[in-house]
Amino acid sequence: xxxxxxxxxxxxxxxxxxxxxxxxxxxxxxxxxxxxxxxxxxxxxxxxxxxxxxxxxxxxxxxxxxxxxxxxxxxxxxxxxxxxxxxxxxxxxxxxxxxxxxxxxxxxxxxxxxxxxxxxxxxxxxxxxxxxxxxxxxxxxxxxxxxxxxxxxxxxxxxxxxxxxxxxxxxxxxxxxxxxxxxxxxxxxxxxxxxxxxxxxxxxxxxxxxxxxxxxxxxxxxxxxxxxxxxxxxxxxxxxxxxxx
Amino acid sequence: xxxxxxxxxxxxxxxxxxxxxxxxxxxxxxxxxxxxxxxxxxxxxxxxxxxxxxxxxxxxxxxxxxxxxxxxxxxxxxxxxxxxxxxxxxxxxxxxxxxxxxxxxxxxxxxxxxxxxxxxxxxxxxxxxxxxxxxxxxxxxxxxxxxxxxxxxxxxxxxxxxxxxxxxxxxxxxxxxxxxxxxxxxxxxxxxxxxxxxxxxxxxxxxxxxxxxxxxxxxxxxxxxxxxxxxxxxxxxxxxxxxxxxxxxxxxxxxxxxxxxxxxxxxxxxxxxxxxxxxxxxxxxxxxxxxxxxxxxxxxxxxxxxxxxxxxxxxxxxxxxxxxxxxxxxxxxxxxxxxxxxxxxxxxxxxxxxxxxxxxxxxxxxxxxxxxxxxxxxxxxxxxxxxxxxxxxxxxxxxxxxxxxxxxxxxxxxxxxxxxxxxxxxxxxxxxxxxxxxxxxxxxxxxxxxxxxxxxxxxxxxxxxxxxxxxxxxxxxxxxxxxxxxxxxxxxxxxxxxxxxxxxxxxxxxxxxxxxxxxxxxxxxxxxxxxxxxxxxxxxxxxxxxxxx
Numbered sequence: 001x002x003x004x005x006x007x008x009x010x011x012x013x014x015x016x017x018x019x020x021x022x023x024x025x026x027x028x029x030x031x032x033x034x035x036x037x038x039x040x041x042x043x044x045x046x047x048x049x050x051x052x053x054x055x056x057x058x059x060x061x062x063x064x065x066x067x068x069x070x071x072x073x074x075x076x077x078x079x080x081x082x083x084x085x086x087x088x089x090x091x092x093x094x095x096x097x098x099x100x101x102x103x104x105x106x107x108x109x110x111x112x113x114x115x116x117x118x119x120x121x122x123x124x125x126x127x128x129x130x131x132x133x134x135x136x137x138x139x140x141x142x143x144x145x146x147x148x149x150x151x152x153x154x155x156x157x158x159x160x161x162x163x164x165x166x167x168x169x170x171x172x173x174x175x176x177x178x179x180x181x182x183x184x185x186x187x188x189x190x191x192x193x194x195x196x197x198x199x200x201x202x203x204x205x206x207x208x209x210x211x212x213x214x215x216x217x218x219x220x221x222x223x224x225x226x227x228x229x230x231x232x233x234x235x236x237x238x239x240x241x242x243x244x245x
Numbered sequence: 246x247x248x249x250x251x252x253x254x255x256x257x258x259x260x261x262x263x264x265x266x267x268x269x270x271x272x273x274x275x276x277x278x279x280x281x282x283x284x285x286x287x288x289x290x291x292x293x294x295x296x297x298x299x300x301x302x303x304x305x306x307x308x309x310x311x312x313x314x315x316x317x318x319x320x321x322x323x324x325x326x327x328x329x330x331x332x333x334x335x336x337x338x339x340x341x342x343x344x345x346x347x348x349x350x351x352x353x354x355x356x357x358x359x360x361x362x363x364x365x366x367x368x369x370x371x372x373x374x375x376x377x378x379x380x381x382x383x384x385x386x387x388x389x390x391x392x393x394x395x396x397x398x399x400x401x402x403x404x405x406x407x408x409x410x411x412x413x414x415x416x417x418x419x420x421x422x423x424x425x426x427x428x429x430x431x432x433x434x435x436x437x438x439x440x441x442x443x444x445x446x447x448x449x450x451x452x453x454x455x456x457x458x459x460x461x462x463x464x465x466x467x468x469x470x471x472x473x474x475x476x477x478x479x480x481x482x483x484x485x486x487x488x489x490x491x492x493x494x495x496x497x498x499x500x501x502x503x504x505x506x507x508x509x510x511x512x513x514x515x516x517x518x519x520x521x522x523x524x525x526x527x528x529x530x531x532x533x534x535x536x537x538x539x540x541x542x543x544x545x546x547x548x549x550x551x552x553x554x555x556x557x558x559x560x561x562x563x564x565x566x567x568x569x570x571x572x573x574x575x576x577x578x579x580x581x582x583x584x585x586x587x588x589x590x591x592x593x594x595x596x597x598x599x600x601x602x603x604x605x606x607x608x609x610x611x612x613x614x615x616x617x618x619x620x621x622x623x624x625x626x627x628x629x630x631x632x633x634x635x636x637x638x639x640x641x642x643x644x645x646x647x648x649x650x651x652x653x654x655x656x657x658x659x660x661x662x663x664x665x666x667x668x669x670x671x672x673x674x675x676x677x678x679x680x681x682x683x684x685x686x687x688x689x690x691x692x693x694x695x696x697x698x699x700x701x702x703x704x705x706x707x708x709x710x711x712x713x714x715x716x717x718x719x720x721x722x723x724x725x726x727x728x729x730x731x732x733x734x735x736x737x738x739x740x741x742x743x744x745x746x747x748x749x750x751x752x753x754x755x756x757x758x759x760x761x762x763x764x765x766x767x768x769x770x771x772x773x774x775x776x777x778x779x780x781x782x783x784x785x786x787x788x789x790x791x792x793x794x
Contacts, residue, residue: 050636073639093561112536
């Protein structure tokens with residue numbers, strides 16, 4: 001569903017993403033992991049069309065973002081790490097606006113369903129400027145899911161969510177994949193990645209240093225019962241040593 | 246001092262990051278300085294050599310200085326209200342600063358200094374060349390410049406302190422969480438009323454006075470002295486400094502200013518806590534629960550698809566955001582000033598009316614250019630940090646830009662056309678000009694909208710904190726340049742029918758070959774100025790990268 005090939009993104013002399021390739025098939029959750037500045041968010045922004053790749057291609061559902069951006073974007077739902085929304089709209093008005101933007105049929109019923117799912121019905125007529133960070137994050141999830149996208153891209157999904165909402169979001173990501181959707185997420189939470197991801201992609205200084213299922217990664221580090229956190233620490237240290245050498 | 250040094254370091258770093266912008270700023274400031282200095286020196290010389298003015302010249306200059314101080318102090322007072330709320334309550338660095346081992350009074354002292362710099366720096370910079378010019382013309386001693394600058398700084402501290410105190414009171418009295426909106430609305434409404442009021446006085450009537458009446462008016466003006474006004478203290482301090490004296494007024498001004506600023510910092514520290522909790526209350530008030538259907542007026546727009554959705558959203562945001570709707574008040578004031586100004590020129594002679602009517606065709610272009618930069622140009626940038634929602638949606642940049650264009654067009658065309666009809670009607674111009682006037686207004690409205698939205702999309706500023714801030718950019722300068730070129734070209738085109746009408750009334754008809762050619766040329770020019778910027782803006786916006794880095 002999401003196909004990233006030889007993605008390169010440079011800012012002046014800095015290569016934020018350097019020859020990154022991966023696929024997210026329908027029915028799987030892929031987690032992009034890496035230390036700060038590894039290129040996770042840049043990769044995600046290139047996948048959603050917020051940034052234009054310096055090199056390489058990104059396709060969604062077979063539609064190249066460069067050539068057919070509308071078709072590709074129609075298949076995507078996106079939750080950014082910072083949920084900036086229109087402060088002077090109510091939650092319900094925001095969903096209505098996005099439904100019109102994406103030509104969603106039966107929009108009112110779908111919006112109500114997602115508002116109920118994220119427990120936002122009581123505050124749906126309030127201006128977004130009065131929402132807490134967690135409520136905004138939940139509304140952003142509702143906005144991303146409103147058009148029932150086959151591919152979901154989530155940047156740091158758990159930031160600001162209360163335990164109940166965090167549990168629901170984890171369940172939701174897994175459920176989307178189990179229903180045939182593709183989910184690509186970045187997270188600093190090893191626990192979340194280990195719990196929901198089918199495959200993990202480890203980025204360091206813009207390059208993929210490891211990828212695979214948990215079993216494959218454990219074999220790579222040679223520790224049978226290694227946690228994802230231990231794998232992450234070992235592989236990033238190795239990558240840092242190689243870069244220094 | 247450490248806090249202040251930290252702020253200065255930040256400002257210097259920002260300048261280092263964009264040296265070109267800093268250079269342009271310095272050149273512009275230098276230009277303004279030289280221009281104001283030259284104008285002041287010329288003005289002083291004119292007064293000194295005005296026939297028979299004698300000893301009144303000095304008094305007139307002093308009163309003029311007082312008037313300048315008063316006007317600029319009022320301007321500072323208007324702008325400081327919202328600025329003070331942003332700086333004293335909404336600064337993102339306040340929680341961090343308050344967590345440092347520094348007393349809250351010092352933190353708010355820094356914030357008051359910030360408020361002062363944000364609100365009074367530009368008027369102060371504008372006043373400096375006036376004082377320098379005065380000193381040079383009157384051969385002032387070196388100490389004059391020191392005292393004059395100190396008096397200047399102290400003078401603008403007064404409206405800053407008063408505005409900041411008003412902001413603190415407003416935070417207490419305004420509906421919770423709405424203080425900034427009330428402040429914005431109050432500031433803009435007062436400013437608009439003031440501009441309209443001043444224009445309604447029709448200062449051009451002075452030109453109708455006989456020389457004797459003018460001399461009498463000048464003498465009365467020279468005697469007009471309100472000693473309790475701070476602006477009078479300021480001008481008195483400056484005047485005494487011209488002869489090397491330090492006046493009581495100067496000391497009074499300095500003491501009152503420092504005391505007021507320190508007092509504001511103290512009160513702000515005390516009020517912050519209470520105000521902050523109060524503003525948080527806004528989030529917990531229960532509202533209407535349950536699904537509210539879309540408003541009826543949304544239905545026809547929603548049928549237009551995604552672009553209609555964007556227009557509905559923009560209209561809702563316009564109605565709710567005082568920073569946006571207050572621009573309409575400015576626009577109304579501008580239109581009012583224009584109408585009063587042109588209507589006041591209505592004379593008995595038809596030829597003079599037609600002459601003013603012909604000039605009106607030119608001025609409409611300039612007026613709509615000024616309106617467009619406040620209304621059409623910021624539209625794309627007003628998406629702000631929510632732009633990612635549009636960027637990740639299946640919506641072409643062109644659809645978005647044209648949606649903004651269609652949203653702004655009715656207001657601009659109605660304003661341009663309406664003013665064209667109203668001014669031509671009030672002046673009672675010849676039929677040829679009566680028809681040209683609304684055509685010029687509508688075309689200027691169309692071009693200003695296309696140019697504004699298009700160049701606004703090509704040079705967006707999603708980080709701007711208010712619509713008024715958006716045009717302060719390369720795009721804004723380009724807009725003004727092209728808008729003025731459009732106004733000049735349409736003036737040239739309309740000059741032909743206007744000239745014919747003035748030379749031989751009734752000799753020109755719009756149905757003639759010449760008339761059709763002029764109309765076609767104006768239409769083609771307008772179309773060019775409307776469509777090309779929209780396409781250029783769409784193409785640039787499509788390449789724009791959100792959240793870079």
